[in-house]
Amino acid sequence: MSGARALDQAEPPAVAVDNTFLGPLWQSPLELGADLVLYSLTKYVGGHSDLIAGGCMGGADLMARVGEMRTICGTTADPHTAWLLLRSLETLHIRMERAQNNALILAERLRADPRVSAVLTAGGPDASPEQQAIFEAQCKGSGSTFSLELPGGEAEAFRMLNALRLFKLAVSLGGAESLASHPSSMTHSDYTPEAKARSGIGDNLVRLSVGIENVEDLWADLDQALSAI
Ligand SMILES: Cc1ncc(COP(=O)(O)O)c(C=O)c1O
Structure with missing residues (x-):
């Protein structure tokens, strides 16, 4: 991660980690220094092979920019998928x-x-x-x-x-x-x-x-x- 930050640029690139394979329990990239953590929520979080969704988490500044891009791209989960995800989080x-x-x-x-x-x-x-x-x-x-x-x-x-x-x-x-x-x-x-x-x-x-x-x-x-x- 330090390699990306060491680049001599006005704004160093954000370090984003796809943590899908270890899920939210077994590795915490934000605590390890990543700027953003990404999940295919289709996998552990959905957990029942009945939805497709993704998630991105990080600090407020970067997430405001991610949120803008989500609005432009239209990648918001539909209400039914959001409900399935909330149900799945309980278990x-x-x-x-x-x-x-x-x-x-x-x-x-x-x-x-x-x-x-x-x-x-x-x-x-x-x-x-x-x-x-x-x-x-x-x-x-x-x-x-x-x-x-x-x-x-x-x-x-x-x-x-x-x-x-x-x-x-x-x-x-x-x-x-x-x-x-x-x-x-x-x-x-x-x-x-x-x-x-x-x-x-x-x-x-x-x-x-x-x-x-x-x-x-x-x-x-x-x-x-x-x-x-
Ligand atoms: C590590 C990883 N990240 C992201 C994805 C993309 O996930 P989705 O199918 O929910 O778009 C996959 C899918 O296999 C994956 O294995």
Whole structure:
């Protein structure tokens, strides 16, 4: 963040952080020095996969300018979406805690499973020392979205994804229901092979967004899908 502020300009650029993946509980960018924090409210905050909205927070001066731009662009949420969001805020904390607990249990079991090559969580045993240091300095939790690498490639990943019954094949995250996706052919399908390699997105990568279901049901689903590979 200091890099952006050090630029020799009359008005240094504002530092904006998209905090969608760690949501409002597990990382607080404004406390860490960001000027603006952005959320896809579609994810944890909405939490029920029934709305699309975004949020931006920051100091009063900058937010006055964001508000002007919102008026010009017309990106105000409609009343029904606003009502759904208010309803969802009542359960945000317990949904996020439960989803993260489920994810921690599943990640631990998957790490011990010989059918999985690696389990990639924010922080944790597979993080590089640099990433781990950032995680410990900035984050209060690892969230409920993580990835696994399977032995093999696309065919193995597709066999696992096709075998899942409770996890739905979709790219969102932070909802009450668990989702699984194949980043290489879905979210990151427009990356060049070089960019995928640089970002660690192999054909054997499967992303999970863990929801609030019974964790034993989720484990049973992953267990049978891994056996289908
Ligand atoms: C990190 C992040 N930010 C923003 C967005 C955009 O969200 P929306 O679909 O609500 O426009 C997404 C969507 O996947 C996301 O993953």
